Amino acid sequence: MTKIDSRIPAGPLAEKWSKHKADIKVVSPANKRKLDIIVIGTGLGGASAAASLGELGYNVKIFCISDSPRRAHSIAAQGGINAAKNYQNDNDSVYRLFYDTIKGGDYRAREANVYRLAEVANDIIDQCVGQGVPFAREYGGLLDNRSFGGAQVSRTFYARGQTGQQLLLGAYASLNRQIAKGTVKSYNRHEMLDLVMIDGKARGIVARNLITGEIERFGAHAVVIASGGYGNVFFLSTNAMNSNGSAAWQCYKKGAFFANPCFTQIHPTCIPVHGTQQSKLTLMSESLRNDGRIWVPKKKEDVEAIRAKRKKPSEIAEEDRDYYLERRYPAFGNLVPRDVASRAAKERCDAGFGVNDTGLAVFLDFKTAIDRLGEDVIRQRYGNLFQMYEKITDVNPYHEPMQIYPAVHYTMGGIWVDYNLMTTIPGLYAIGEANFSDHGANRLGASALMQGLADGYFVLPYTIGDYLSHEIQSPKVDTNAPEFAEAEKGVKEKIAKLFSIKGKQSVDDIHKKLGHIMWENVGMARSQESLEKAITEIKALREEFWRDVKVAGTNGEFNQELEKALRLADFLELGELMARDALNRRESCGGHFRVEFQTPEGEALRDDEHYAYVSIWEYEGPDKEPVMHKEELKFEVVHLAQRNYKD
Amino acid sequence: MNLTLKIWRQKDAKAKGGFETYKVENISPDTSFLEMLDILNNNLIHEGKDPVVFDHDCREGICGMCSLHINGHAHGPDEDITTCQLHMRKFKDGDTITIEPWRSNAFPVIKDLAVDRGAFDKILQAGGFISINTGGVQDANAIPIPKKDADESMDAAACNGCGACVATCKNGSAMLFVAARVSSLAKLPQGRVEGARRAKSMVAKMDELGFGNCTNTGACEAECPKGISIAHIARLNREFLSAKLKD
Numbered sequence: 001m002t003k004i005d006s007r008i009p010a011g012p013l014a015e016k017w018s019k020h021k022a023d024i025k026v027v028s029p030a031n032k033r034k035l036d037i038i039v040i041g042t043g044l045g046g047a048s049a050a051a052s053l054g055e056l057g058y059n060v061k062i063f064c065i066s067d068s069p070r071r072a073h074s075i076a077a078q079g080g081i082n083a084a085k086n087y088q089n090d091n092d093s094v095y096r097l098f099y100d101t102i103k104g105g106d107y108r109a110r111e112a113n114v115y116r117l118a119e120v121a122n123d124i125i126d127q128c129v130g131q132g133v134p135f136a137r138e139y140g141g142l143l144d145n146r147s148f149g150g151a152q153v154s155r156t157f158y159a160r161g162q163t164g165q166q167l168l169l170g171a172y173a174s175l176n177r178q179i180a181k182g183t184v185k186s187y188n189r190h191e192m193l194d195l196v197m198i199d200g201k202a203r204g205i206v207a208r209n210l211i212t213g214e215i216e217r218f219g220a221h222a223v224v225i226a227s228g229g230y231g232n233v234f235f236l237s238t239n240a241m242n243s244n245g246s247a248a249w250q251c252y253k254k255g256a257f258f259a260n261p262c263f264t265q266i267h268p269t270c271i272p273v274h275g276t277q278q279s280k281l282t283l284m285s286e287s288l289r290n291d292g293r294i295w296v297p298k299k300k301e302d303v304e305a306i307r308a309k310r311k312k313p314s315e316i317a318e319e320d321r322d323y324y325l326e327r328r329y330p331a332f333g334n335l336v337p338r339d340v341a342s343r344a345a346k347e348r349c350d351a352g353f354g355v356n357d358t359g360l361a362v363f364l365d366f367k368t369a370i371d372r373l374g375e376d377v378i379r380q381r382y383g384n385l386f387q388m389y390e391k392i393t394d395v396n397p398y399h400e401p402m403q404i405y406p407a408v409h410y411t412m413g414g415i416w417v418d419y420n421l422m423t424t425i426p427g428l429y430a431i432g433e434a435n436f437s438d439h440g441a442n443r444l445g446a447s448a449l450m451q452g453l454a455d456g457y458f459v460l461p462y463t464i465g466d467y468l469s470h471e472i473q474s475p476k477v478d479t480n481a482p483e484f485a486e487a488e489k490g491v492k493e494k495i496a497k498l499f500s501i502k503g504k505q506s507v508d509d510i511h512k513k514l515g516h517i518m519w520e521n522v523g524m525a526r527s528q529e530s531l532e533k534a535i536t537e538i539k540a541l542r543e544e545f546w547r548d549v550k551v552a553g554t555n556g557e558f559n560q561e562l563e564k565a566l567r568l569a570d571f572l573e574l575g576e577l578m579a580r581d582a583l584n585r586r587e588s589c590g591g592h593f594r595v596e597f598q599t600p601e602g603e604a605l606r607d608d609e610h611y612a613y614v615s616i617w618e619y620e621g622p623d624k625e626p627v628m629h630k631e632e633l634k635f636e637v638v639h640l641a642q643r644n645y646k647d
Numbered sequence: 648m649n650l651t652l653k654i655w656r657q658k659d660a661k662a663k664g665g666f667e668t669y670k671v672e673n674i675s676p677d678t679s680f681l682e683m684l685d686i687l688n689n690n691l692i693h694e695g696k697d698p699v700v701f702d703h704d705c706r707e708g709i710c711g712m713c714s715l716h717i718n719g720h721a722h723g724p725d726e727d728i729t730t731c732q733l734h735m736r737k738f739k740d741g742d743t744i745t746i747e748p749w750r751s752n753a754f755p756v757i758k759d760l761a762v763d764r765g766a767f768d769k770i771l772q773a774g775g776f777i778s779i780n781t782g783g784v785q786d787a788n789a790i791p792i793p794k795k796d797a798d799e800s801m802d803a804a805a806c807n808g809c810g811a812c813v814a815t816c817k818n819g820s821a822m823l824f825v826a827a828r829v830s831s832l833a834k835l836p837q838g839r840v841e842g843a844r845r846a847k848s849m850v851a852k853m854d855e856l857g858f859g860n861c862t863n864t865g866a867c868e869a870e871c872p873k874g875i876s877i878a879h880i881a882r883l884n885r886e887f888l889s890a891k892l893k894d
Contacts, residue, residue, distance in 0.1 A: 052781040067702065068768050070808055071710045087788060123782070130784035132777045132832050134801040141791030159801055165709055166804055173776035180772040188765065211757055240704040275675055279682045280706045388708060391725070391732045392679075457781045506692040508685070552692050557659065558700055558758040561692065 004257075004616060004631045007418040008112040013637050014094075017116045020419070021462055025469035032057035035468050036220040036476065038205055040192050040247045042069030044164070044449055045432025046226030047171035048456025054178030056461060058468075061218055062175070063187045063207060065242055065563075070172045073228055073240040074452060077164025078285035078385065079148060080156035081128075081449040083121040088145050092153040094118045101447060102638050104150040104337050105412070105440020106590035106606060108260070108614070111635060112419060113437045120458040121450050125157055127457055131170035135159050146290050146381075148445035150337040150645075156446045161285055161385040167449055171456070190216070191563065192247045193494075194487040195223065195254045195428065202428035203477045206487045210563065213556040215491055217484045219477025222427045222464055225251055226456070229411035229433040231264065233571045233578065234523075235515025237408035238270060238283040244567040245574050248415050248434050256423040257616045257629065259416035259436035261574070262582035265443055265591045266524050267409030268294075268341035271392055271402075272361040281407040282392055284364065285385055286445035289334045291369035291378065292402070294341070295321045296353040296362050306355050313355070313363055313401050324348055332645040339442040339591045339604070340645060342406035346524050347602060349405070356403055365401035406524060410448060412439040412591065413581070416616045416631075420463035421455060427471075429464060431455035436614065441590025495555050498565050503548030507564040510545050514568070514575055517541065522579050527595045531583040535576055542572040577617055577626065584628060587611045599642075608640050648674045648735060651743040652687065654699055657756050660763075664756065666745075676736035680723060681706060681713065683735055684746075700759040706731040708872065711807030714814070715760055716747040721811035721870040729809060729872040749814035753821070753857045764810050766856045767824060773852035774845040775828040777838050796834045803831035805873040812867035812875075818859030823867040825849050826883035827875050833886055843890035850887055 009020040027035065035058050039050040042064040050062040064072060084097040098118035102109055125143070129135065135157050136144040145154040159166040178184040189210040196204040196217075204219035230245030231237040252258045269284045297303050298320050305311035324344055326333045336344075345362050348354070355361050370378055375398055379386070386397050393403070415423050415430035417437055422429050432452040439447065521534035545568065553559040588597040588604035589611070597605040614631040649672045657664030671687050678686075681703050688698035704712040713730040717723035723733040738744065746760065754762040792800075806827035813821050829846050832838030838845070861880060868877045 048781075055780045066704060066710075066712060067764055068808065070768075071704055071712045073705065073710070076705045076707060076709050085787070125787045126784045127781060129787040129790060130777065130779045130837060132800075132835050132838050134797050134804050134831065134835070135787075136801075137792055137794045137797040139794050141793055141797075142788045159804075162709065162801075162805065165807070166801075169804065173771070174779075174781070176768070176772040177776045177778060179768075186768075188768075240710060241706060242704050274677045277675060277678050277682050277686060279679070279685055282707045387727070388732065391708075391728055392734065394677075394734075394736060461781065504693075506689050508689055550692060552696075552698055558761065560700055561698060 004629050005418065006110065006631055007420060008110070009419065013111060013115050016112050017119055024463065024466035027465050027469050027472065029057050031472040033059070035059065035471060036061070037222050037224065037464070038218055038220040039063070039224045039226055040205070041072065041226035041228060041434070042175070043072035043074035043226060043228055043432060044168055044171055044452030045434070045456045046224070047072070047168065047175045048453050049224055049226060049431060049460050050184050051171060051174035051178050052457055052461040054181070054183035057183065060178070060184040061187060061220065062184055063190045063192060065189065065191045065210065067188055069175055069186060069188070070168065072168060073243050074449070075165045075168045076240065077449055078161045078283065079287035080146065080158035080163045080446040081124065081167060082148065082155050082446045083125045083157060083450065084118055084155060085122055085125060087143060088154045090153040092155050096153065097121060097155065099638060100151050101438070101444055102440070103643055104444035105442050106604065106643060107440065107608070107612065107635065107638070107640050108589055108633065109438055109440030110633060111637060116459065117438050117451060117454050120454045123458055124450060124453045128167055128170050131173060133159065133166045133170045146287055147335055149286055149289060149335045149341065150444040152332070158287065161287065161382055164449060167453065171453070192250065193491045193566065194250050196483050196487045197254055197425065198477070198481060198483045201426045204479060204484065206484065206491050208491070211558050213559065215488050217479035217488060219479045221468060221471045221474055221477065222429065224460065225415060225428070225430040225434050226432050227434050229414065230571070230574055231408045231411050233514065233575045234408040234518045235511050236273065236278060236281050236519070238267060238281050241280060244570070246567050246570045248430070249570040249574055251415055251423065251425065251428060253619050254425065255619065256425045256428055257416040257618050258414070258577065259614050259616045260413035260581065261578045261617065262522070262585060262592050263412035263441050263590065264408060264578070265338060265410040265412060266342045266406045268338055268345055268406050269364060269404045270407035271389065272356055272358065272405040282388065283409060284389060284402060284404055286338065288364060288382060288385060291381070292334065292364040292366050293323055293368055294325050294334055294362055294364055295323045296348045296355060298322045300352065303353055303355060307357055314367070314399070329645045331647045336645045337442055337444060342524060343593060345406055361403040361405045363401040364404045366397065367401070370398065410443055412436065412441060412443055416614070420466065421460055422463070422467065427467060429460060431460055441592055494566070495562065498549065498551045498562065499555065501546065501549050501551070503550045505548050506550055507561055507568055510541065510549060511564070511568050511571070513541055514538065514572060518575055522575070522582055525593055525595050526582050528583065531579045534579040535583070538572060538576045538579065545569065545572055580626070581615055581617065584615060585611055606642065612640070648676060648738065648740045650674060650738065653743060653745045654760070655747045656699070656759050659758055660755050674735055676734070678735045679706070679731060680717070680733040680735065681731050700761050702761045703731055708732040709807060711809040714749050714762065714809060716750065716814060718745055721815045722872050727872060727874050729807070749810050751813045751819040753813065753819060754810060764808070766858070767808050767810065769856060770821065770825060770849055770852045771828060774848040777832065778841060790836055792835060800831045800834035803827045803875060803879050806875050807873055809872060811870050811872060813858065815866045815870040816859065817864065817866065818862060820861040821853050821858040822861035822880050822883065823871065823875055823877065825853050826879040829886055830879035830882045833882060842886060843893055846883060846886040846890050
């Protein structure tokens, strides 16, 4: 069995990162010029990493599937980014941010990584302000903050409801500066289809030019995966349509271990599904829970009246409303973490109190806040979100409450990395949502942006130098090497196979079926029975895909159907691994809720004695079961306890 | 709803394009415009025909990937939204809808409704940034910025780079796009140091890439999904002129 070495530095938690930085090697400017790095993805992680590495003097090639690096899905993050600046004097600190993140993740994240994340978070805010990110400000000219779920302090920095956009534009601007200088070369509309390894090290990629269909080879001394999460395995999610898990999955199939694949975040506040023709779900930012109150009617007859449109929600008397989060979790109220809020919404809807015709919706109501602060203040804070809601639903949320329901949003699981963010393949790194490291079983709001930028600006540029310091004698990677030829051949054969099937179902037809299996069996409530069923059904669907899919067009053109087919082929494998991982984990923690394991009050029941580990999966071959390894989580500072958001 | 669609089809950048007519049936008014095109494409695939290529990604109005001229309007008939936020309730049963790609020399068609907006990246690479490296910056609150300035900077920064302004402008000018970036940085003290250089080099790059001149018709502002005001063009002009005066 391969030994898992997380390479966590020795010493007290608060000193690990400083000590590690002092211990690791650096590369001289003259040698940096000779070293090539490939970065996959241009979201917050990829763009910030590529820009920073370019500034350091490395030769960087960055790849994105969109027409511009600025389109990456980080752009859609709405609410904010956390940091422990303590500008509000509310007793925030690096330790408190660290502690909240570990607790929010239900004690399934690595202490050392999370502490480092909290430590560098403050630098991110400084960096972004320096880049000209227009964060919200107070009248005194200083930065404003708001609160997010799972925290009792105000530490979230924001730019209206477009924080992700503004942070990404900041990173993209830094990237553009390096592109102009020639240190970074950007390959837009290119998709990585395989990782190339030579002598056991990551040495390059094979990518498809999405416009011409050409299969191209790129060599490098290190490869960084920053391709985001795999939530689109569910078909319907808040992820962008083109977000996919394929780059990470190719790495897994080349030997990089995959960690905690079952840890999926179901976000509590999304616009409910309206019908079978729906293509994606739209998030309503968690920041809305600062001022919005979540409720359903107390009486079934009111529920019926609202569903039949005989009553408007605003006509339900105050005493007939069940503000169930405030009732169940008095200390945190509407700002409980996402997994808790999602399950509570499901519980009310399963009990028959859902407020739309499908029975799968609850209210998010701003009446109290509008009465207290006035409509103008609410418009200033959330104007673009309210507009977005009205455009989609045709309901004005200033007058009637929003309807919301949980939806797949983020994947905490991902490629396993050590403290240096290196995978089990030497020279292959994974950052941002693509790795598993910082959020445990549940990510807190406003922490994804923090992690992407922490990894890209402040962690990877240091740690990758330690590896590359041993590569200064390595010549430029020769893309004529047989390993490249073999990878290219494999990719071409896979594409040819897809076109040759000429079946009866479109890619979307099959993807919807996969989404249904995943949501019903590997979604918000999982059981041994549902997970075993999912594994069987996904296997059958995978077979169906390779027998009956119909991929329109040819390879030698801009072919969006082929892009989707290649991604779905990977989702059909990844989904099974998610179910397998969920089946193995016989406990409930964070976003992973096994119905067999809950407290009498319906809260997640963790089993620290048996499951305080990261489950790490190793690929064994196409028709073989993967092997699971464990990284035991050692908690040296935090005391393990059942999460309590009640008092 | 039952609809007739007249869609621009073009095999690649070099091919000559033309309109094709399609029918879609039983579309729910709650369906988004792009979901309606998904349905059309799924039908085309089942009929053994080539689906229509169009750019899209986030489908919530923020990424700027979707485009489309719909019945002569960039992003369709509704105001302050991108195409992906447009819903079929804005149309009537039996309507004929004409769908074209962005029309601009600077945005060549790649296929069908997808165009190449790489010129926007190039303009930003010419100076749409503040020249700082990672690390070594001062504390964020060491730079107080009047709320009004920060808000105006944010107004301009809302530009999502979709290209509707260029596609709408009869001259194919990119002035609103350039102005949004220049103006956003010009409102902040961090961006002042290289303000003159930024305005000159971005405008020069815009001219070099074949975008037209601005004649202040205001069409760009009217079609901008993010409501970017042409007041930012005035600020860009001020920045540019004062930079030139210093030469």
